[in-house]
Amino acid sequence: MTANVALLLSAIDRHLLDDYQHNFPLDPQPFATIAEQLGTDEAKVIERLEYLQRIGALSRVGPVLRPNRVGASTLAALAVPAGRIEAVAAQVSAFPEVNHNYER
Template structure:
């Protein structure tokens, strides 16, 4: 899908909040200078093309008490990456599982983001993943300070 200037303006606007008025799409359409019907057609097109994953209501993080998180990095033999990655993905404590490149001073190739109520939960989850996969070499990297956490703003003028 080729994104023209108009699309970029629409997408930039749709990353913001829908105005809380009876006809919110008409309001956004006016802002970007098209008709409501054109805007709704555009939105359906973005959804069909997969450019937009969904148009929805985004809630705040509300899983009360689940405040501990860590990046857990695993040293997995290349021939076992596929299988180990699949097993790691089944753990509900792991929100993201990725394979990433290695370096002489960074040998860990699989990454899992772990979430729990306490640090102990994370140690336990990592130990369980280790037991299930047979991967014994791993590091839990806790974040000790947050400098930035935001959503990407695409095509922001």
């Protein structure tokens, strides 16, 4: 996250990024639970998460599974012509299951 993005974060944004990366509520209405903990409403939590995605501070809301606990993982490598790297990276990153996508 760049310094410019950090300037655009509210107190709620900072809590969403800092407090819930590892302690996301595992219940039927997690955004309502977060809202209650932050003293706001569910719609505001969802609005702020969408904002954080728009500015690039948050890539997605979802689990990151530990492959050693789940028993499976996948590492894939692609050979992509230099002129197509950005287009292919965008396609790969569009899959919600993809955690990391980078050029080596």
